[in-house]
Amino acid sequence: MTDKTTVLIHHPYQPPEGFAAPQAGVFKASTVIFPNVAALRSRQWTDKSSYTYGLHGTPTTYALEERLATLEGGLHCVLAPSGLAALALVDLALLKSGDEVLLPDNVYGPNKALAEGELVGWGVTHQYYDPVSVDDLAARMSSRTKLVWLEAPGSVTMEFPDLIGQMRLCHRQNVTCALDTTWAAGLAFDAFDLDGKGLAVDVAAHAITKYPSGGGDVLMGSVVTRDPALHRKIQLCHMRLGINIGANDAEAVLRSLPSLALRYGHQDHTARALARWCAAQPQFVQVLHPALPGAPGHAHWQQVCGAADARGQGAAAGIFSVVVDARYPSAQVDAFCDALQFFKLGYSWGGPESLVVPYDLASMRRGWPEHIRHGTVVRLVAGLEAEADLQADLAQALARALPR
Numbered sequence: 040m041t042d043k044t045t046v047l048i049h050h051p052y053q054p055p056e057g058f059a060a061p062q063a064g065v066f067k068a069s070t071v072i073f074p075n076v077a078a079l080r081s082r083q084w085t086d087k088s089s090y091t092y093g094l095h096g097t098p099t100t101y102a103l104e105e106r107l108a109t110l111e112g113g114l115h116c117v118l119a120p121s122g123l124a125a126l127a128l129v130d131l132a133l134l135k136s137g138d139e140v141l142l143p144d145n146v147y148g149p150n151k152a153l154a155e156g157e158l159v160g161w162g163v164t165h166q167y168y169d170p171v172s173v174d175d176l177a178a179r180m181s182s183r184t185k186l187v188w189l190e191a192p193g194s195v196t197m198e199f200p201d202l203i204g205q206m207r208l209c210h211r212q213n214v215t216c217a218l219d220t221t222w223a224a225g226l227a228f229d230a231f232d233l234d235g236k237g238l239a240v241d242v243a244a245h246a247i248t249k250y251p252s253g254g255g256d257v258l259m260g261s262v263v264t265r266d267p268a269l270h271r272k273i274q275l276c277h278m279r280l281g282i283n284i285g286a287n288d289a290e291a292v293l294r295s296l297p298s299l300a301l302r303y304g305h306q307d308h309t310a311r312a313l314a315r316w317c318a319a320q321p322q323f324v325q326v327l328h329p330a331l332p333g334a335p336g337h338a339h340w341q342q343v344c345g346a347a348d349a350r351g352q353g354a355a356a357g358i359f360s361v362v363v364d365a366r367y368p369s370a371q372v373d374a375f376c377d378a379l380q381f382f383k384l385g386y387s388w389g390g391p392e393s394l395v396v397p398y399d400l401a402s403m404r405r406g407w408p409e410h411i412r413h414g415t416v417v418r419l420v421a422g423l424e425a426e427a428d429l430q431a432d433l434a435q436a437l438a439r440a441l442p443r
């Protein structure tokens with residue numbers, strides 16, 4: 040008789056096939072068992088037609104990839120262990136020694152650190168272009184330009200660029216363009232059909248950490264493409280680098296995706312109400328929210344996000360920045376952030392808690408952007424708390440730390 044310890048591993052019971060439930064199962068595997076040697080030898084994973092090894096996909100990760108590709112409006116998806124890892128994967132897959140990558144000056148900060156700290160060592164150079172000038176982007180392109188990063192709106196200062204103009208330029212120059220779609224979350228605009236006539240980005244990279252996770256408890260990134268050859272390049276680089284995500288994290292995102300649009304819309308609504316309230320406070324000399332008339336890039340936001348909302352008010356993420364009047368020293372602005380009760384001090388966004396971070400803009404940009412008023416930039420992120428409580432919180436912190 041076979042020993043019980045062996046039977047516990049090689050048990051004859053097989054659960055019946057065809058189990059269906061709203062939530063996809065959590066499949067965890069390094070080893071995947073093949074039925075015979077012929078199957079092992081003919082293994083195929085690149086088209087999701089079978090399984091070979093946990094690193095190359097499980098039913099859980101295949102399911103998440105397919106849903107995220109659909110969310111972005113693309114066809115193919117690979118998953119990375121963070122949003123930043125997704126950005127790095129795009130760079131490593133598409134750039135070789137001697138190439139140059141162009142980044143907007145308001146790009147997500149760690150994307151600059153990646154170019155300055157890592158790509159340089161691989162012989163890949165970079166330049167920062169003015170996010171509000173398509174001409175500046177055009178002027179920086181050369182035969183060495185192999186990748187252009189786009190971000191709409193940019194991080195912290197929230198300028199919405201002329202995305203359509205930037206993308207048309209990249210297509211005209213035959214340069215691959217990759218868009219960081221974290222802010223749009225696949226909802227505010229369609230990265231693969233920006234103008235309603237099929238104008239598509241080449242690569243959409245998304246910090247799934249933010250809205251798709253929605254819980255502030257998962258780190259993940261996705262890279263979505265339409266072109267099979269481009270996907271193949273990224274997929275092979277992903278495979279060779281040994282990049283993978285955990286099954287529990289994939290399951291957490293699969294669980295959050297059905298409520299993505301509800302959360303996004305709610306946080307948009309809250310953030311816009313707070314942004315309008317902030318615009319009426321004399322301590323703030325500027326409110327940086329692309330959906331607010333007068334904000335940098337508002338017309339461009341209107342152009343690509345203006346229709347993407349059932350209420351006809353356009354769609355936007357629940358995130359904005361304020362510029363605190365320069366007459367308040369930065370220590371006083373820090374005290375304002377410390378005085379907030381519901382807005383917690385912390386990075387990232389898209390979770391249930393409202394967040395705040397003060398920024399030293401001068402250290403982040405090549406020069407002070409002329410469309411940003413002078414002062415201290417503070418970024419506010421709407422969570423899922425009641426709008427009135429958040430507004431009252433801002434009011435009490437203003438009264439305490441930044442009296443008129």
Ligand SMILES: *Cc1c(COP(=O)(O)O)cnc(C)c1O
Pocket residue numbers: 120121122123124147194219221222246247248249258259260387
């Ligand atoms: C947060 C963020 C990232 C990186 O995501 P992580 O998962 O935190 O690494 C990339 N791009 C943008 C615009 C982000 O806001």
